Amino acid sequence: MGEKILAIDGHSMMNRAFYALPDFTSADGRHTGAVYGFLNILFEVVAEEDPQYLVAAFDLHAPTFRHKMYKEYKGTRHPMPEELREQIPLIKEVLAAMNIPVITKEGYEADDILGTVSRKAEKKELECTILSGDRDLLQLATDRTKILLPKTKGGKSTMLSYHAQDVIDEYGITPEQVIEIKALEGDSSDNIPGLPGVGQKTAMKILQQYGTAENAHQHLDELKPPRVQAAFRDHWDQAELSHTLATINTDSPVEVDWDAARYDDPYTPEAFVMFKDLGFRRLLTKFDGKEGTVPEKKCLSVHVLHDAAETEGTVRKASSSENVGLAVLASFDKKSQNSKVFSIACALSEDDIFCIPASDAVSSEQLKHYALEIMGSEKVSTICAYGLKEILRAVESAGGGISEAEKNRIMDPGRYFDAEIMAYLLDPLAGSYSYDQTAARFCEKTNVRTPEEIFQAKKIPAPADMSEEQMAEYCGSIAFTALACREPAEAELKKQGEDRLFHEMEMPLIFTLRKMERAGMRVLPEELSTYGKQLEEGIGRLEARIYEEAGEEFNINSPKQLGVILFEKMGLPGGKKTKTGWSTAADILEKLAPDYPIVKDILDYRQLTKLKSTYADGLSAEIADDGRIHTTFNQTITATGRISSTEPNLQNIPVRVELGKKLRKVFVPSEGCVFVDADYSQIELRVLASLSGDEKLISAYRDAEDIHRITASQVFHVPFDQVTPLQRRRAKAVNFGIVYGISAYGLSQDLDISREEAGEYIQSYYETYPGIKGYLEGLVESAKKKGYSETYYGRRRPMPELKSSNFMKRQFGERVAKNAPIQGTAADIIKIAMNRVQSRLEKENLKARLVLQVHDELLVEAPVEETEQVKKILEEEMTGATDLAVRMEIDVETGSNWYEAH
16 A cells, blocks of 8 residues: 555544543643644544644635635534634644644635545545544545544544445445535535425435436426425525535645655654643653653663662661652552552652562561651651552551651651642642643653553553552652652742642641541441331332322333323423433422422432432441441542542431431440531631621621521511511522522522512622622632632632633633632631641540541540530631631530431
């Protein structure tokens, strides 16, 4: 086979990448998702096709030849989303940096350019592959020109390949007849009118009989059925127009510079800089060994230690170094709460990285001691880690033989730098924070390989399944990244004003959370079993009642069967048809529940089955050997800074339903202890009052008024002592709704009132508290200008939604811009309070321990005799956690189980 040219339909592939991938932005705020997706497709196709020439064709925004002739049709195309439009010049810059020619021609579309390039390539005796998402280009398929069409099915992308015969085999028409099909049936997506009433099946029959639309028109009197004959007779001008619009110009005045199109090495220093600036971390590895970009070596050099004497000496050297990158590779058994360490790695510099694997000579326990020796050394100034909490969990069981001074140093947050927490603070929307992404962003050296490259697999294998070589490079890469990124990352944190947030709040919180995880919460298995049986009985009663009300048995858990019963057999109103049947979503059923007992029973049934599967059964499997459940607290999940809980999620136990609340009864303190529960009172409203500076709201809190009653009094213009319970409830909904940027529609749904009435409530609220409206509107304007929102403590939340071309996304962005600073500040306050409470408990040598945080609530397990002292600590540290204008208040309760304490 001869040489080949790959010609790319630039706009088509950018459009596909834009809608296929979630949008993300570079560090300087540019949208880059489509560019990243385009490059991934490009590299994949190049690897498969192995072209010797490569060009990309793009439309110009100027009207094309066909636009000018038929602007009444082509001019009505939907405008390109602004986020995508911004990326078109950017992909052209990237391609130029990669020495890939971009071909445009004023007055001609990209498909005209591609058609012309393909024919010129054939004259040059080249094979041609055209990559596009547009099936119109199938008309260009020949024996030498192949059309590649990406297709996604079941979440997987494949490439459909068409030469001329492939088009005939699959569609039963020749490539040339693709134009004829368009002329007859049209194409609404491209505003090609076609003939009214002529669909694809009819068009195919006509072409099979007459070959072309023109020939069919010449046999007008023979056409059947009559409606088709009428369409040809009365609208033939539309068919001619459609034929012209659908025909790709293969002889446009486009010149191809074949020397420039020669595909050689796209991994240039210029492209490397662009990829790095745009945050394309995973693509940077493609530059390995290219002069002017990255070092020639393919991976870090990690020295694996086996000799006992050398190992001891190297650990001592690390313990005497000022800064150490530390990684621990371990597995953790939740049942026994024990860890097994497979290796530790230390990085002292790029040229001094060592790994100690577990072996017959060095046990898992010995590896833990080595790690603790380094962490507790008085000579080490900073230990750099990637996921410090997991290291603490892996090594904490080997505390024997460690002096008190060493323990204090090991547990001193000021001695650590956690690169994962740093990466999260700088980009809280990233979702994942792997070491290789951080290395690509902050380390000058990019010879840190990704896990995929190390293991030659998408999934990181279990430590026991890694080869020693893989383990050493993986562990060593993590240690080196943590060390190497510290200085540039510290500078970036300082530049963004998040350095204090990192050092004074997030780093100490790692230790607080780990102590809470280790403490866990005691559960009574027999109580949990009894609770599960109660749920089973309740589910059985509801099931029987639902069958009786429906008049037949069916699968209540099947939305399809349930929809048929409710909206077809029983004829309930308000049903919504979807592609898969009737919708039985909660919002639809909740509107029907007050009037239809079967619907209320179905909602109750769903609630009980979820409680049974998720909690009664799910929690039983999570009880460790010590009789306690040890959840995992996450610091890097939510964009607003809130802590989340997983495996299991103890923050999400239902409290609105009494049976959900009763689940808390199975959580009990140790013998001789009680639970002390402290809950912030209206923390987000107090934050809103403080940050907005609204004097009326601040004054109401300072005067210790019932904030919902006073709001009702002001909004509904009634004396304070004459506010009705209904008015107070509605004022409460407005108070909390304002915090979340609620709309009139949202409030109307919450209160079951008209949108107009809800709008009046919101308007009255803003008139009552004028500072609130100005503050919230200012937050949106500030976020639009800066591209991010900020909490009182400087935590940033990027706001790409505000630039979206999608109205709903922009509306969502505005709500987030109003809420993120308030919710984020509240999250910051609770974190400060947690650190302060933990510190006080330890400072006063109490046995009491912090065991759980649920958003605005802290739960402490305390010996009975320490109860009053713990209450005092919670009161002082939680109320004193912030200096905002409105004092934070808490409600404190005690109990013999979590239910009683809350």
